[in-house]
Amino acid sequence: MRKKGLVNGVLAGLSILMFLVAFGMVFFYAPREATMGEVQRIFYFHVATAWVGFFGFFITFLGGAVYLATNDRRWDILAFSSAEIGLVFITMTLVTGMLWAKPAWGTYWTWEPRLTISAVQWLLYVAYIMLRGSVLSPEREARFAAVYGIAAFVTVPLSWFAIRWWRTIHPQIVSGEGMALTAKMTTTLLFSLATFTLMYVTLLRQRIQLEKTKDQLATLRLQHEQAGHSDL
């Protein structure tokens, strides 16, 4: 227990430190982009939050698949915890993408393929989180969520390939189309990706521990009810 607390503390401290360094790199190390100007700086953390969202949904997919194969609650906890964090980070991606789109495209939102798939993805994972609390039997809930998490993951490759398969105005970063990254920009982006990945790991560990505590509470409540206590 003490060791877990120490690891959590170290991870949290390192995450904060890396976040501050990444923040400094975005504003003081990365050069001003020629076409979009200062607003292009949104891109570094925008891509990093999208990466964490996608990775979080992949872990939900993986956790769900292993849960279906093993029936081990730990994998269900991993899947659920990761989905919650992934959803928060994808929400940040969507909102900050809109903030970038306004000065870049002249509109906050347009129904082009990448953005449409992102909106569908967001709604699917909001529904996943809402569904988690709505099914009566915990085992049925876990099985249903596992299947749902596997099916919803299809939006991740779809979103990734949307800008390659269809005509879209969304910039293509990996191929370099639409935005030419200098070495300093690439370094800042990679450092931001590493920072947000560490933040994901830190938050995931804490979220898993929360779910385990809730399980412990549910077990105790059941024992309490069976013992005939009714004062709580």
Add this chain to the structure above:
Amino acid sequence: MPIYLVVAYVIFCLVPVGLAVSIAARRRKAEREIAALQRSDHA
């Protein structure tokens, strides 16, 4: 500094902190309830 950039980085800074605080608060609440149940069992 464009306002869009400022708002975006306020979001990037506050949301992860908010999530961490929310997780910690929910865990503390569950731990308090566990402690209360254990106390009532011992009583």
